[in-house]
Each structure stands twice: as C-alpha cells, then as structure tokens.
Amino acid sequence: MHHSISSVARNADALTAVWSGGERTELPYLWLRDNCGCSECCVEQTTEKRFHLFRVPSDLKPSTVSIEDAGSEDEAVSIAWPDGHLTRHRSSEIHGLLSPPRLDLQYWDGRFQPRRFDYGRFQASDRAAAEVIEEFLRTGVCVLVDAPTEPDSLEQLATRLGPIREVLFERIHNVMLDPKGYNIAHTGLAVAPHNDFTSYTWPPSVQALHMLVNECEGGESTVVDGFGLLNELRSDHPDKFDVLCKVPVPSRIFSEEYECYAVNPMVALDSDGEVRMMRFNTAQMQAIPLSEPRLGEFYAAYHELSRRVNDPGAQVNFRLEGGQILLCAGHRVLHGRTALRSNGHRHLQDAYFEHDNVRNHPGMLRRTGRI
Ligand SMILES: [Fe+2]
Ligand SMILES: [Zn+2]
The missing domain is CATH 3.60.130.10 (Clavaminate synthase-like)
Structure with missing residues (x-):
C-alpha cells in the first residue's frame, strides 16, 4: 500500500501535508531542508549527512512547493529553496517517519519462564x-x-x-x-x-x-x-x-x-x-x-x-x-x-x-x- 499526499499548504514555518485519508502532518521547513537526501547534502559513499543547518537562515521558507508524480509509488513533495537548492521527499518516506518504531515490552512476574x-x-x-x-x-x-x-x-x-x-x-x-x-x-x-x-x-x-x-x-x-x-x-x-x-x-x-x-x-x-x-x-x-x-x-x-x-x-x-x-x-x-x-x-x-x-x-x- 502506498501513501499519497493530496495537498500541501504553506504556513509561517511549516508545510501542512494533507494525506489522501484526510490526516494532516506538519512538516517544518528546517526539517525538510535538514533531511534533504540529495548527493550534495549527503556523502554518497557513506550515506552520512554533509549539510549543516547553519548554512540556511533560521526563518528559511521555500520558494516553490509542488507534488510530483501524484498518486504513483514515486510521488514526492518537491521544494525549491531561495538559494536554488532542490529537495525531494517521497511521500512514502515521509509516511515512514510519522512515528518512531515502537518496541512492545512484555512485563512478567514469578510465574514466567524465559524462553x-x-x-x-x-x-x-x-x-x-x-x-x-x-x-x-x-x-x-x-x-x-x-x-x-x-x-x-x-x-x-x-x-x-x-x-x-x-x-x-x-x-x-x-x-x-x-x-x-x-x-x-x-x-x-x-x-x-x-x-x-x-x-x-x-x-x-x-x-x-x-x-x-x-x-x-x-x-x-x-x-x-x-x-x-x-x-x-x-x-x-x-x-x-x-x-x-x-x-x-x-x-x-x-x-x-x-x-x-x-x-x-x-x-x-x-x-x-x-x-x-x-x-x-x-x-x-x-x-x-x-x-x-x-x-x-x-x-x-x-x-x-x-x-x-x-x-x-x-x-x-x-x-x-x-x-x-x-x-x-x-x-x-x-x-x-x-x-x-x-x-x-x-x-x-x-x-x-x-x-x-x-x-x-x-x-x-x-x-x-x-x-
Ligand atoms: Fe551479577
Ligand atoms: Zn540537498
């Protein structure tokens, strides 16, 4: 199942993405810029981040925002920043980051035996x-x-x-x-x-x-x-x-x-x-x-x-x-x-x-x- 964003609205310091099911997600501009996965922002050989946040102003706002390949597996939020840098976040990747993976703990008392x-x-x-x-x-x-x-x-x-x-x-x-x-x-x-x-x-x-x-x-x-x-x-x-x-x-x-x-x-x-x-x-x-x-x-x-x-x-x-x-x-x-x-x-x-x-x-x- 793939996750699709039907619209995005620009606010003072974040985009509001509306998912096709109606849920909303706030995407702060600095988060969107900081997590850019392009080959300039990451070390391709190691996947480590190269971009440093101080290189953009703290009140950074996008120049343009659009949804590309809408409805497809490759659907992405595409952002152009004022310095000309381009960032693309796939909707499926944004969805995968909605909440951290949870570890369900099972508590026990004296009646338990370890497996x-x-x-x-x-x-x-x-x-x-x-x-x-x-x-x-x-x-x-x-x-x-x-x-x-x-x-x-x-x-x-x-x-x-x-x-x-x-x-x-x-x-x-x-x-x-x-x-x-x-x-x-x-x-x-x-x-x-x-x-x-x-x-x-x-x-x-x-x-x-x-x-x-x-x-x-x-x-x-x-x-x-x-x-x-x-x-x-x-x-x-x-x-x-x-x-x-x-x-x-x-x-x-x-x-x-x-x-x-x-x-x-x-x-x-x-x-x-x-x-x-x-x-x-x-x-x-x-x-x-x-x-x-x-x-x-x-x-x-x-x-x-x-x-x-x-x-x-x-x-x-x-x-x-x-x-x-x-x-x-x-x-x-x-x-x-x-x-x-x-x-x-x-x-x-x-x-x-x-x-x-x-x-x-x-x-x-x-x-x-x-x-
Ligand atoms: Fe011990
Ligand atoms: Zn980048």
Whole structure:
C-alpha cells in the first residue's frame, strides 16, 4: 500500500501535508531542508549527512512547493529553496517517519519462564537470531541451550550481539568458588537479585551468563523483571517512585587492579518519562551522604523497592546447566542465584554487550536482505 499526499499548504514555518485519508502532518521547513537526501547534502559513499543547518537562515521558507508524480509509488513533495537548492521527499518516506518504531515490552512476574533457544541455530541462522533477539527485546531475558562448554566461547556471541563491552573485571569474567575472591559471587552465599556495575554511569546493558559446568546442588538462577516491578511501584506509590528517580546513590566496585565508583539515582527515565534504567545492587551500594535532604523519604522508598525485589512472587527460578547461556537486559532484568548447597564443581563465565547493538541487529539483517 502506498501513501499519497493530496495537498500541501504553506504556513509561517511549516508545510501542512494533507494525506489522501484526510490526516494532516506538519512538516517544518528546517526539517525538510535538514533531511534533504540529495548527493550534495549527503556523502554518497557513506550515506552520512554533509549539510549543516547553519548554512540556511533560521526563518528559511521555500520558494516553490509542488507534488510530483501524484498518486504513483514515486510521488514526492518537491521544494525549491531561495538559494536554488532542490529537495525531494517521497511521500512514502515521509509516511515512514510519522512515528518512531515502537518496541512492545512484555512485563512478567514469578510465574514466567524465559524462553529457550538453540545456541547453534542462533549463531547459524539469521532468521532464528532475529526471533531470539525480538523475544529478548520484549521480555529482557532468554536462555540459549546446547551451547559450547569451552571457556571463553562467549567471544563467539559478538557476531550477533556486537562487540564485548569490557569492564574492570577480565574481559570474560570467571565466577567460581574462590576463598580469595573479591565479590560475593565467589562465595557459596545466595546472591540476591541485582544488576551489575551500578558503579558505572552507563552500566553494561546486556549480560551473558554462560554456565560451563554445574555439578553443584543449589545455585539456582533467579531473574526479576525490574521494569515491571518499577511500573507497579509507580502506580501504587508515585511519591516513592519519584524519590528513587531523584536521590543520587553512590556505588562502588573493585577488582585486584581497579576500582570504579559512580553516583546516580536508582531509576532513570527516558524523554517520554518511561523507565529506562534500574540500578539495584545492594552489595555495591555505599552510604548516601547525610546532607541529602530527602534521605528519610529515600529510605522509605528503598525499603519498599527492596521488599518487592526480594518477594518470591516476583522471582523466576531455574537451574542453568553446563552449556547454557542466560541473556539478560542489564538495565532492566535483575539476576541472582540461590545459595550453593554442595562443593560440586560450578564454573560460570560472564561477559557484557550493549543493548544498542543487540536491538539493531534484526533491522540490520532486514535492511541488508539477509532475512
Ligand atoms: Fe551479577
Ligand atoms: Zn540537498
């Protein structure tokens, strides 16, 4: 189906396009000029923009406007500017830009189980990879099964998930019982749900937890949908939610060589006011300075959040066996594990990736005709 513009009217700083169905779209003159796709305004070799907005006056207006090839697939709004430059925007392309692509999130509680996908198919088949990633984008979690059990095979996921995001631990981080380990995951204790590296201002946004061997009793994996939980808290206690968005919380982590430290609220919103990031890591949280004027309110809100995160009704438990990889959206999904109950061999490796790379993989496969 192609989209057709039946008329355009010129206003002070925008065109009003009327679509054949009667809907109207405002097209600001500076937007029309800035997005000119001609070979002078773009670098043909790379498709990057060459035009800089300061080259035209801020009150730019077209000299002439017309609709060309009306009603055809190639229909376009054609504009001549006062300096003689010509811009053509196809109606179908304008239509495609009416609203940004939406990602539908599916929230879950303790009754959910992450979907399982075959590792080999994920790696080998573009179509299978797009299906896995789309599920991952909706729910923030999935499990790859029948994966290798050799150390460092997480490197192979870079073909799908983009480059590994390195942090102050080793590039591929080992988690096993270690009496000299510097973090609670190296003990046999339970690890309550948390997200990693709240001590970075931009924590890693995708985490892969790869079980190489699991011959231990206990140590079940736990995941919690942080976004689902925060949206419930927001509707039950808007005031508590607001405090969690405002009060900066220090967080610190260290390894044998490095230390990282950052101070940020536990909840960050995007420009539409939706939850974009949760930072919840009790082990790494440091004391908030006593000069914080909302300290009392913060603690009431944090108590409520801590109760909800640790409520068994919010937690999904499953056993990650050797050769399985748990993928978590690091800014959304909290992960943890129950206590280890035996001394059986258990070796987990962790690596991080970035959601911006993962999210764009299916679109890239489509644009390049691979699916
Ligand atoms: Fe962790
Ligand atoms: Zn141009």
